[in-house]
Amino acid sequence: MTAIPAPMTEPIITDEEVLRHVTGLVGEAYRRQLWLMFLDADDLALPVLMPIEAYPNRPTYPQLEKIAGAIADMVAELRAASVILTWERPGSGDSTPDERLWAAALGIACEVRELTVRAQLLASREGVRHFDKAEYFAVAA
Incomplete structure (x- = not known):
């Protein structure tokens, strides 16, 4: 886990505010990792970031369960209301088939655990953007 340097004092309510928050923390991508960021019941960012670097290119059931379990544990420990998932990697801003598969699978795994995913984003060399369900x-369908 990584502590956020300055506490966030304004709620993160809109999609634009989510994008601004993640851009301020992750910025331009330079390595492949998944960032977990947490919001409380008042939509305030909790002062914890959790990067996950070691995950396979394509989701496997054991690894998916391990990551979803870690998210559930962090949500419980922090008493978070939701999580923001940010997929960081160098390259273009276009998502890859494997990234789309990961986003869909992890989103479903969180939903099964009744965890609220506030948003998924993709951070690339082109910056940060929303990675929408559509x-x-x-x-993935």
Whole structure:
């Protein structure tokens, strides 16, 4: 886990505010990892970031369960109301089939655990953007 340097004092309510928050923390991508960020019941960012670097290119059931379990544990420990998932990796801003598969699978795994995913984003060399359900479910289906 990584502590956020300055506490966030304003709620993160809109999609634009989510994008601004994640951009301020992750910025331009330079390595492949998944960032977990947490919000409380008042939509305030909790002062914890959790990067996950070691996950396979394509989701496997054991690894998916391990990551979803870690998210559930962090949500419980922090008493978080929701999580923001940010997929960081160098390269273009276009998602890959494997990224779409990961986003869909992890989103479903969180839903099964009754965890609220506030948003999924993709951080690339082109910056941070929303990674919407329509994009990853259309291809994963």
